[in-house]
Amino acid sequence: KNIKNFVNKHTNYFDIIIDDASHLKSCILENLENFLPCLKKESAYIIEDYRFPEIYEAKNDLKDEIHISILLKSIANKTKFDSKIVSNDNIKKLINNKAVNLHRGTRNDSDIAFIYF
Numbered sequence: 001k002n003i004k005n006f007v008n009k010h011t012n013y014f015d016i017i018i019d020d021a022s023h024l025k026s027c028i029l030e031n032l033e034n035f036l037p038c039l040k041k042e043s044a045y046i047i048e049d050y051r052f053p054e055i056y057e058a059k060n061d062l063k064d065e066i067h068i069s070i071l072l073k074s075i076a077n078k079t080k081f082d083s084k085i086v087s088n089d090n091i092k093k094l095i096n097n098k099a100v101n102l103h104r105g106t107r108n109d110s111d112i113a114f115i116y117f
Contacts, residue, residue, distance in 0.1 A: 003034050007034060007035065007037055007038055011037050011038060012037075012038070012039070012041070013038050013040065014038050014039055014040065014043065015040055015042070015043050015044070016043060016044045016045075016046065017035050017038065017039060017043075017044075017045050017046065018046045018048065019031045019032075019035075019045070019046065019047045019048065020048040020049070022059075023048075023050075023052035023053070023056075023059050024052075024059050024061050025053035025059060025060055025061055025062045025065055025067075025068065026061050026062050026065075026085070028047060028050060028053070029062070029065060029068075029083060029085040029086055030085060032045070032085075032090060032094070033085055033086050033087060033090055036090045036093055036094070037090075039117060041117065042117070043116075043117050044114055044115065044116050044117070045114075045115045045117070046112065046113065046114050046115070047068065047072075047112070047113045047115075048112050049109060049110060049112070050068040050069065050072065050111055050112070051068065051069055051109060051111045052109060054067050054068075054069060055108070055109050056109075064084075065083060065084065065085065066081050066082065068113075069102075069111075071083075071086075071094075072100055072102060072113050074095075075094040075095055075097055075100055076100035076102075078095050078096075078097075079095070080095060094115065096117075097115050097116060098116040098117060099114075099115075099116045100113065100114070100115050100116070101113070101114040101116075102114075
């Protein structure tokens with residue numbers, strides 16, 4: 001309820017959102033679902049350490065959901081993906097991105113994604 005109230009109050013509000021949460025696959029997907037509506041038209045959504053669920057088994061709490069790296073490659077290629085968490089409206093928004101930039105840090109698990117709208 002608190003998240004819905006926050007989103008309703010802050011729809012089209014933010015220029016940038018940075019997801020640096022628990023790195024659980026469920027949290028990454030739920031954050032995308034919940035907070036994409038909060039972004040303005042010209043904005044960026046950033047996901048830090050998005051490969052944690054692929055590298056660390058404990059972070060992969062949703063085995064039947066798409067890996068975040070595959071999701072990011074799909075939206076970079078403007079192709080649809082399936083998710084039980086991310087709604088069709090948000091999938092369309094993700095696919096209509098202006099650019100997706102993926103970067104690897106100095107450690108094997110320090111990946112960061114920038115999605116521009």
